[in-house]
Amino acid sequence: MSKPEDKLKIICLGDSAVGKSKMVERFLMDGYKPQQLSTYALTLFDYETKINGKMVPIEFWDTAGQERFASMHPSYYHQAQACILVFDATRKITYKNLTNWYRELRKYRPNIPCLLVANKIDADLGVTQRSFQFGKKHSLPQYFVSAADGTNIVKLFRDTIKAAYAYKQNPTDYVDQVLAELGNFESGKLDENDEAIFKLTSKEDQAEEF
Amino acid sequence: MTAQEISKAFVQHYYTTMASNREGLMGLYGDESVLTLETSECRGRNQIMEKILALTYQKIQHDITSIDHQMISSDSVLVVVTGRLKTDDDPPNSFTQTFVLRQGSGGIFIANEVFRVILHNN
Helix, strand or coil, X not given: CCXXXXXXXXXXXXXXXXXXXXXXXXXXXXXXXXXXXXXCCEEEEEEEEEEXXXXXXXXXXXXXXXXXXXXXXXXXXXXXXXXXXEEXXXXXXXXXXXXXXXXXXXXHCCCCCXXXXXXCHHHCHXXXXXCCHHHHHCCCCEEECCCCCCCCHHHHHHHHHHHHHHHHHCXXXXXXXXXXXXXXXXXXXXXXXXXXXXXXXXXXXXXXXX | CCXXXXXXXXXXXXXXXXXXXXXXXXXXXXXXXXXXXXXXXXXXXXXXXXXXXXXXXXXXXXXXXXXEEEEEECCEEEEEEEEEEEECCCCCEEEXXXXXXXXXXXXXXXXEEEEEECCCCC
């Protein structure tokens, strides 16, 4: 039997409609019904997996509209052991807003592992050839995924769970080490102008930027 | 018009406009208006409209549960609204919104407004 204190809490951050829920749903079984906690404006996905021969319960937290009006309530970050930070590879504004999300995350959780995700790569495979400044600047492992067709979703979530577990075992050490081993983060790549990456940006961005 | 009629007509107009054409809310604010939207405070029509137009949803719907009102003075009414709102494909969330409506030279305007999504603390 696993105890409640064994539970891992993994939070998703990023603008609305970047596909956070879709990613979690894709990772979990088809037809999985999350818990909708409207009194907290969040969506909870329960999951369980085996780590080192032991069953570990996991909660994925997703935002559910409160971020439309203000920053997330501090309880969202409370005791989280890892963060999946998502932007939409086809909408530049969601990439720009990573800065705000990341600042907010670090205010409450200065040291937890944070994995950076470019979602919707099915819309433009070209983005996977690029290295995004934001991830390099903050030394975040970076993933190119598609919640729509499932590309890299399982790897992303396995790595996140691994990182969260490592953090929980030892909140101060080893995290950097684990992060360095994860994902496809390459420190050696170029300083491309990130602006150039967003080929599909157009009216939609303008509409959102006001 | 009684305070009740004013509040009811106002609430109807405000949320219909919010849903159909946010820019149309401009006429409801004046230079002295103050809006507290969650943790940010905006003063005057320009700041307020900037804030409202910057909200990131494309669609919003309100489902009103209650409208309460009190006369504050001969030219002001306090209106307290509770209900649920739904933005784009997000799940519905509870909210509360409080207004002080005042009779100005150009008609009734929102002198004060406070908005919160209702969240539990832990």
